[in-house]
Every structure is written in structure tokens, then in C-alpha cells.
Amino acid sequence: MSIPTVQTAAPQKGRQPLAGATVFRILIAVSLVHLFNDSIQSVIPAIFPILRSSMHLNYTQIGWISFAINFTSSIMQPVVGWFADRKPKPALLPIGMGFTFTGMLLLAFAHSYPAVLLAVVFVGLGSAAFHPEGSRVAHMASGTRRGLAQSIFQVGGNAGQSLAPMLTMWIFIPLGLFGSIWFTLVAGAGIAVQLYIARWYGNKLRSGAQVKKKAQARQLKPEVRSKVRFAIVMLVVLVFVRSWYSSSISTFFPFYLIDHFGLSVDDAQIFIFLFLGAGAVGTFFGGPVADRIGKRNVIFASMVLAAPLALLLPHVGLWGVGILLALLGLIVFSSFSVTVVYAQMLFPGKIGTVSGLITGLAFGLGGLGALVLGKWIDLAGVNTVMAICSFLPLLGVLTFLLPSDQQLNRWSGEGEEPKQ
Structure with a gap:
């Protein structure tokens, strides 16, 4: 009579593949919070023209504001990611949005340049707390569709941008800096959604899924490890180029x-919307395109196809500017989520650290670029600097120095030296 018992147990084992199913409700929720966070x-940077005229700032001071928010985010993101890899903390998700809430509240009542700097630092800290853990949640909910999952997560951020x-146009131009008060409502909604995500995240951790993920990580041989280090350096260079160009x-x-x-x-903002809106689509x-044709191929195409434009x-x-900005946004940002997944393949088992490093560098290098470009524009003029920045995407040819997706799969899956 033990046979029926064995037969009824078999379907239980058949449920295990569901652990690899894509959890779209969580991906949509974390993407929505990403939209809230990045729109804030x-x-x-969108209100820089208003700040410049109302506070009589020069381009260097504008660059320092951009540097403050982006550098704060970039410094903290890898730290938060490293901490979460060692001891995941779902509570960081709503806490991070609480920092963002505080920053926008301070900005609404900022009447001096130092007060603006303090406010944007809080917004940067909120972003730093969200991105590594948000990327981890997207990874945990991805199942077998990692490229799609990262795209759903990242498209929320780019849509917010x-x-x-x-x-x-609708809030700050008519209301001035006090219009920031409306974004505390957005941050409040983000906190509510983050509480829902954090509950799912915590249950997932308690179920032992994360432990299984860590157990899957394998040690790489020393000769492979040196190639991985070279690959991450090259990926950082490419993120550097993309960030400087998009920041410009x-x-x-x-x-x-x-x-x-x-x-x-007002009219100038519409053109930037074309660039960033098309970037969200890209x-x-x-x-999904990277899941089909390879991640390195998408990174290469996003840079090289953008160069002539x-x-x-x-x-x-x-009219040509409008068309080219839309095409550039579509192409340049197509690699945004792909670089994160590529980096995760380089360092399996360190999802938070790697995600924080790549997205943090994207913000930080963009902020550093804004600071340098602002100083440069004060010296040489905006027309000259914009013309020089147009050469940056040509450096995308460096993508050829990255290992192929097949090599990454062999490295992370077997830890063996790929055949040449």
C-alpha cells in the first residue's frame, strides 16, 4: 500500500520548477517604486534652469548640486549592496524611500544654496538604499528570465527620469521650489508599496530561497578570476562613457x-523628455533582446549605433535635434539593464554588491561628469562642450574587449578556463 503514497508525493516534487517562475506582480511593484524614486x-537636474535663474547660480554651482546627489548615491549603493549580500534587510526598502521623502520636504523650504545641497543629499541617500535592494528583489523574482526582469525593473526608473x-513644466515653473512638496505624496505612496515588497522579500528569505542561491555560487580559478577583474574594469569604463554622455x-x-x-x-524640457522617454522604451x-542575441552584443550595439547620431x-x-534625441535615447539606454545583468554574471552570488556598484557608478560618474562639464562650460561655452561630448559614444568599440556571454556562462557555471 506504499505505492499510492509514492505516487501522490511525485506531483509535490513536480512543483519545484515553479521556484523558477517569474513573479510579475513583484516585478511590477518594484518597477513602480523605481518610477517613483527616479522621477523624484x-x-x-530638471529644475537646474529654475535654480540658476532664481538663485543666480553659475554652471559650476549647478555641477556641484548634480555631483552632490549622484555622488552620494554612488558611494552608498555598493556599501548597501555589500551589506545586503551578507545580511539582507527588507526594511531598507521603505527606510530608503523615507530618506527621499525627507529630501523633498527640505527642498520645498530651501531658500539658500547650502539648503538645496543638503536636500539633494537626502534624496541621494534614499536612492542609494533603494537601488541595490530593488535590483536584488528583481533578481529573486526573475525566475529564468533575468534580462526581462531587469528590464521591467529598470524601465520604471527610466520612465521616472x-x-x-x-x-x-507643470509643477516647478509655476510653483518654484515649493512645488517639491507634492513629491512628498509620491514618496509616501512609494513607502506603502515598499512595505508590500518588503513583506514578500522577507517571506522569500525565510523560505530559504536566498540560501539556495548562495549555495549555487562557485569559486573561480585564479586565472579566470584575473580575467573577471579585467572584464569588470572594462564594463566600468563603458558605464563611465554612457553616464557622461547621458549626463551631458x-x-x-x-x-x-x-x-x-x-x-x-518649457520648450527645452520637451526635448529632454524625448531623449529620456525614448530611453525608457529602449x-x-x-x-529581452539581450536574452536572445547576447548581452555583450546589446552593450556594443547601444554604443556604436549611437556614435554617428x-x-x-x-x-x-x-526638428533634426528632436528626432536624433529620441533615437539616441532609444539606443543608448537599451544597455542600461543589460550592464547590470552582465555584471551579475561576472560575480554570481553577489547580486547586491554588483548591482550597487554598476548602478551606483552610473549615478556617481554622471554626477562627476556634470561637475567637470559645468566647470568646462563656464570656461569654453555650452556650444563647444556639447560638440566635444558628441564624440564620447565612439569609445563603445571597447566592448570588444569584454568576454562573450558563452565565456561568462562557463566561468560562472563551471569556474573553468574557457577554451580559446
């Missing part, structure tokens, strides 16, 4: 449009 963070210019567009291109074409602040499709941008009329 992105209104900071694309909304910033429009929010500036989102932070200073509005001033180029105002100076070169005589546009109003982010969403980049992951970037070179044309300073030499076309206003």
Missing part, C-alpha cells in the same frame, strides 16, 4: 537649446 531624483522635464544631455543640453535655438525653458526592450546632433536644425 530626476527632477533635481523621462517624466522629470514634464513635471518641471539631461543636465546641460537644455542650456544648449536655450542658447543655440533661443528656446524657452531600457524595456534591451533586456551623436556626431550629427550639434549640426542639425531643431
Whole structure:
């Protein structure tokens, strides 16, 4: 009579593959919070023209504000990711959004340049707490579709970034800095959703799923480890190039449009919306395409295909600028989520640390780029600097130095030296 018992137990084992199922409700929820977080963070550079006129700031001071928010985020993200890899803390998700809430509340009542700097530091800390853990949640909910999961997660952030210019038009231009008070409502909604995600995250940890993930990580041989270190350095260089170029567009291109074409602040924001909105579309499709044709191929295409368009941008009329900005956003941001997944493949088992490193570098290097470019524009003029920045995507040819996806699979799966 033991046979029926064995037969009824078999379907229980058959349920195990469901552990690899993609949890879309969590992916959508964490993507929504990503939209909230990055829309708030992105209104900071979007209001630079307003800050410049209302507080009589120069481009260097504008660069310091951008540096403060992005560098704060970049320094803390790998730290939070490393801490979470050792001891995951679901509570960091709502706590991080609480920092963002505080930052926007301070910004609403900021009447001096130091007060603005303090406010954006709080927003940067909130972003630092969210991104590594948000990326970890997306990884845990991804199942076998890691590229798609990261795209769903990242598209929320890029969609939030694309909304910033429009929010500036609708809120900050008529209300000034006090318009920041409305974003405390957005942060409050984010805290509520984060509590829901944190509950799922905590249950997942208690179920032992994370322990199984760590058990799957394998040690790499020394000769492979040196190649992994070289690969991560090259990936950082490519993130550096992409961040500097996207920062030049989102932070200073509005001033180029105002100076070169005589546009109003409102009209200049529409063009930045085209760049960032198309970037959100590119982010969403980049992951699924990478799952099919390879992550290194998407990283390469996102840089090399953008290069001729970037070179044309300073030499076309206003209509041409709009078309090229949309195409550039679509292409450049298609690798945004892919670089995170690629880095996770380089260091399996260190999801938080690697995600924090890559996304943190993207913010930090973008902030450093804004600081350098701001100083440079004060010296050479916005038209000259924008023309020089158009050469940055040409450095995408360095992607050929990255190992292929097949090599990464062999390294992370077997820890063996790939055959040449």
C-alpha cells in the first residue's frame, strides 16, 4: 500500500520548477517604486534652469548640486549592496524611500544654496538604499528570465527620469521650489508599496530561497578570476562613457537649446523628455533582446549605433535635434539593464554588491561628469562642450574587449578556463 503514497508525493516534487517562475506582480511593484524614486531624483537636474535663474547660480554651482546627489548615491549603493549580500534587510526598502521623502520636504523650504545641497543629499541617500535592494528583489523574482526582469525593473526608473522635464513644466515653473512638496505624496505612496515588497522579500528569505542561491555560487580559478577583474574594469569604463554622455544631455543640453535655438525653458524640457522617454522604451526592450542575441552584443550595439547620431546632433536644425534625441535615447539606454545583468554574471552570488556598484557608478560618474562639464562650460561655452561630448559614444568599440556571454556562462557555471 506504499505505492499510492509514492505516487501522490511525485506531483509535490513536480512543483519545484515553479521556484523558477517569474513573479510579475513583484516585478511590477518594484518597477513602480523605481518610477517613483527616479522621477523624484530626476527632477533635481530638471529644475537646474529654475535654480540658476532664481538663485543666480553659475554652471559650476549647478555641477556641484548634480555631483552632490549622484555622488552620494554612488558611494552608498555598493556599501548597501555589500551589506545586503551578507545580511539582507527588507526594511531598507521603505527606510530608503523615507530618506527621499525627507529630501523633498527640505527642498520645498530651501531658500539658500547650502539648503538645496543638503536636500539633494537626502534624496541621494534614499536612492542609494533603494537601488541595490530593488535590483536584488528583481533578481529573486526573475525566475529564468533575468534580462526581462531587469528590464521591467529598470524601465520604471527610466520612465521616472523621462517624466522629470514634464513635471518641471507643470509643477516647478509655476510653483518654484515649493512645488517639491507634492513629491512628498509620491514618496509616501512609494513607502506603502515598499512595505508590500518588503513583506514578500522577507517571506522569500525565510523560505530559504536566498540560501539556495548562495549555495549555487562557485569559486573561480585564479586565472579566470584575473580575467573577471579585467572584464569588470572594462564594463566600468563603458558605464563611465554612457553616464557622461547621458549626463551631458539631461543636465546641460537644455542650456544648449536655450542658447543655440533661443528656446524657452518649457520648450527645452520637451526635448529632454524625448531623449529620456525614448530611453525608457529602449531600457524595456534591451533586456529581452539581450536574452536572445547576447548581452555583450546589446552593450556594443547601444554604443556604436549611437556614435554617428551623436556626431550629427550639434549640426542639425531643431526638428533634426528632436528626432536624433529620441533615437539616441532609444539606443543608448537599451544597455542600461543589460550592464547590470552582465555584471551579475561576472560575480554570481553577489547580486547586491554588483548591482550597487554598476548602478551606483552610473549615478556617481554622471554626477562627476556634470561637475567637470559645468566647470568646462563656464570656461569654453555650452556650444563647444556639447560638440566635444558628441564624440564620447565612439569609445563603445571597447566592448570588444569584454568576454562573450558563452565565456561568462562557463566561468560562472563551471569556474573553468574557457577554451580559446
